[in-house]
Amino acid sequence: MAKKYYITTPIYYPSGNWHIGHCYTTVICDALARFHKMKGEDVFFLTGTDEHGQKVEKEALKRGITPLAFIDPLVAELKDMWRLLDVGYDRFIRTTDEDHVKCVQHIYQKLYESGDIYKAEYEGYYCTPCEAFWTESQLKDGKCPDCGREVTKQREESYFFRLSKYAPRILKLYEDDPEFLQPTSRVNEMVNNFLKAGLQDLSVSRTTVKWGIPLPFDPKHTAYVWIDALSNYISALGYGTEKDDLYKKYWPAELHLVGKEIVRFHAIIWPAILMALGEQIPKQIYGHGWLLIGGEKLSKSKENARPELTDPYELVKRYGADAVRYYLLREIPFGSDGEYTTERFLLRINADLANDLGNLVSRTQAMIGQNFGGTVPPCGREEEADKPLRAMCGELFNKIDADMAALNAPDALSDIFALVDRANKYIDETTPWLLAKDPEKRERLGTVLYHLAEVCRMCAVALKPFLTVAPAKILKSFSCDENAGFDTLHFGVLKEGMAVEKLPPVFPRIDVKKELAEVEKLVKKSTPLPPSTGGGKGDPVSAGEGKSCPAPAEEEARPQPKPEISIDDFGKLELKVGEVIACERVEKSDKLLHETVKIGGEVRSVVSGIAKFYTPEEMVGKKVVVVTNLKPVKLRGVLSEGMILCAEDKNGNLSLVSPEKPVESGATVR
Numbered sequence: 001m002a003k004k005y006y007i008t009t010p011i012y013y014p015s016g017n018w019h020i021g022h023c024y025t026t027v028i029c030d031a032l033a034r035f036h037k038m039k040g041e042d043v044f045f046l047t048g049t050d051e052h053g054q055k056v057e058k059e060a061l062k063r064g065i066t067p068l069a070f071i072d073p074l075v076a077e078l079k080d081m082w083r084l085l086d087v088g089y090d091r092f093i094r095t096t097d098e099d100h101v102k103c104v105q106h107i108y109q110k111l112y113e114s115g116d117i118y119k120a121e122y123e124g125y126y127c128t129p130c131e132a133f134w135t136e137s138q139l140k141d142g143k144c145p146d147c148g149r150e151v152t153k154q155r156e157e158s159y160f161f162r163l164s165k166y167a168p169r170i171l172k173l174y175e176d177d178p179e180f181l182q183p184t185s186r187v188n189e190m191v192n193n194f195l196k197a198g199l200q201d202l203s204v205s206r207t208t209v210k211w212g213i214p215l216p217f218d219p220k221h222t223a224y225v226w227i228d229a230l231s232n233y234i235s236a237l238g239y240g241t242e243k244d245d246l247y248k249k250y251w252p253a254e255l256h257l258v259g260k261e262i263v264r265f266h267a268i269i270w271p272a273i274l275m276a277l278g279e280q281i282p283k284q285i286y287g288h289g290w291l292l293i294g295g296e297k298l299s300k301s302k303e304n305a306r307p308e309l310t311d312p313y314e315l316v317k318r319y320g321a322d323a324v325r326y327y328l329l330r331e332i333p334f335g336s337d338g339e340y341t342t343e344r345f346l347l348r349i350n351a352d353l354a355n356d357l358g359n360l361v362s363r364t365q366a367m368i369g370q371n372f373g374g375t376v377p378p379c380g381r382e383e384e385a386d387k388p389l390r391a392m393c394g395e396l397f398n399k400i401d402a403d404m405a406a407l408n409a410p411d412a413l414s415d416i417f418a419l420v421d422r423a424n425k426y427i428d429e430t431t432p433w434l435l436a437k438d439p440e441k442r443e444r445l446g447t448v449l450y451h452l453a454e455v456c457r458m459c460a461v462a463l464k465p466f467l468t469v470a471p472a473k474i475l476k477s478f479s480c481d482e483n484a485g486f487d488t489l490h491f492g493v494l495k496e497g498m499a500v501e502k503l504p505p506v507f508p509r510i511d512v513k514k515e516l517a518e519v520e521k522l523v524k525k526s527t528p529l530p531p532s533t534g535g536g537k538g539d540p541v542s543a544g545e546g547k548s549c550p551a552p553a554e555e556e557a558r559p560q561p562k563p564e565i566s567i568d569d570f571g572k573l574e575l576k577v578g579e580v581i582a583c584e585r586v587e588k589s590d591k592l593l594h595e596t597v598k599i600g601g602e603v604r605s606v607v608s609g610i611a612k613f614y615t616p617e618e619m620v621g622k623k624v625v626v627v628t629n630l631k632p633v634k635l636r637g638v639l640s641e642g643m644i645l646c647a648e649d650k651n652g653n654l655s656l657v658s659p660e661k662p663v664e665s666g667a668t669v670r
């Protein structure tokens with residue numbers, strides 16, 4: 001029976017404003033999942049969203065919509081991001097999923113019945129952004145010790161979990177199983193910062209938060225979001241239900257990979273809950289480091305994540321999914337923090353992907369094309385010069401296997417690229433361009449090119465867990481199966497006469513200076529503001545296209561008459577009446593408003609450049625005309641799923657287009 005491998009990411013807050021730092025955990029998990037699948041293991045890879053709690057409740061209230069109406073588009077956006085980055089999870093769990101809700105209630109009921117949950121009164125401090133409780137002595141200068149933001153004093157009736165009881169067992173777990181919490185520096189953090197002082201029982205229910213899972217034995221209380229969230233790792237497998245085959249098969253997880261700021265929830269609270277439930281403990285919690293900008297965690301709330309530089313949509317659109325995945329997997333030493341800059345990103349993908357790998361493939365294919373009519377040449381007698389290259393090929397799998405056992409994707413990639421490097425050196429040593437000039441050296445030329453073709457093929461196979469586009473292209477161009485597995489990581493798979501197609505550059509070389517200037521321009525262009533709405537997700541700052549509420553006239557060229565269109569062209573537009581049910585200014589923008597628009601039974605988030613002409617208060621209640629079939633776009637990090645139509649006078653003043661008589665929202669405009 002195949003070995004099982006259960007791997008999880010944390011479930012994401014539906015905060016929107018995704019940046020490249022958010023992709024880090026999940027891209028690593030995806031590479032690990034792909035690697036283990038390729039090894040023939042039975043892999044289950046879980047990710048999802050963490051949807052309950054005060055933050056969501058407040059945001060939805062602010063917009064006058066239900067929490068789910070607020071969350072749904074953000075969840076869709078997150079899934080879109082994973083699709084874009086080729087993240088192939090086996091389940092995307094939402095904490096609002098019915099099976100999850102039932103499982104959390106089951107867990108609470110069980111702990112209540114066993115006496116591990118009891119009722120008392122909570123008095124302490126709560127940090128809403130972190131959804132974390134703190135005692136007065138834990139605060140730093142009266143603020144949250146994790147994020148430095150304001151906390152609120154709270155006193156309420158609450159159910160408590162007997163966390164204190166489990167402290168000795170958790171300490172013993174760390175001692176008995178050094179693999180449980182990695183890297184080891186995190187063990188010291190947990191012991192010194194939390195366990196040494198002894199654990200206090202944990203408040204695990206709230207009466208003031210309505211957007212949560214009601215406790216089965218006292219429904220005016222909702223579940224504490226961290227217990228709700230952590231339970232996803234077993235609820236996703238059907239724990240506590242009759243359909244628990246997945247749980248029986250996959251639990252305990254091989255790995256919960258998490259960012260270092262949430263290790264304490266995973267390495268203290270989670271094992272304690274599992275101990276109380278009498279269930280097995282996950283085999284490993286790994287707390288990885290952060291992507292930093294200017295030495296600080298890359299974070300939308302700290303405003304260091306400029307979308308032009310860090311928005312995954314932008315980066316994938318400009319450089320491709322492979323480039324973004326490669327950067328994340330290769331650049332940051334595993335377990336440590338790593339500074340992110342556009343320049344480092346560009347230099348890394350240029351050097352490794354465009355220069356080293358791209359060159360090797362294109363030189364090999366070009367020489368096979370010129371000298372052997374685009375087919376694999378016969379491999380003749382092996383010579384001394386071939387031996388180091390062959391030896392490296394022979395060691396490749398064992399090396400990356402050991403690296404990945406230590407979860408170390410940067411080292412695995414470094415080992416693959418050491419082979420790429422060696423092959424490029426082999427070209428310099430064997431000088432195939434000179435061999436090609438001498439008809440007597442034709443057999444040797446064939447042997448050299450055969451070796452190079454085999455290295456290209458093997459590197460493509462070895463890269464498959466990490467990159468999802470280029471390896472398949474390379475394999476196909478050598479007439480190989482793109483599904484080739486690790487069992488093909490040996491010499492002799494290519495056969496004489498197999499077709500070799502010359503690929504266009506797999507990774508186009510980037511002129512880093514020019515590209516940096518280009519990106520700088522994009523940042524400047526969006527600094528006071530991007531033009532209103534319009535364009536696709538990948539085109540958030542494109543002026544003109546699809547614009548309805550344009551920027552003031554001085555920034556606009558005088559409109560030219562547009563070419564005639566047919567009724568069919570016009571019919572491509574979907575226009576509907578919407579009612580603005582909430583509206584606010586987009587942070588740090590003097591032109592953009594963010595409207596929540598009800599269009600029939602649907603609620604959409606729309607951004608428009610009308611803040612100079614309407615206040616948010618004026619907008620609420622207005623009936624507007626919305627273009628509803630425009631590709632969504634993010635403006636200043638805010639999702640815009642449509643465009644509100646305006647009339648513009650010659651001075652650039654805007655006036656909303658509204659139906660002249662009362663009409664219901666959702667009505668078609670034609």
Ligand code: MSP
Nearest residue numbers: 010011012013021024025050229230259290291298
């Ligand atoms: N909802 C909780 C997790 C609950 S798990 C039971 C949460 N969500 S999150 O959306 O804030 O974070 C999701 C993941 O993104 C975490 O692993 C977090 O560490 C990671 N990152 C967010 N910003 C990051 C960087 N700048 N760098 C690297 N990873 C970062 O926490």
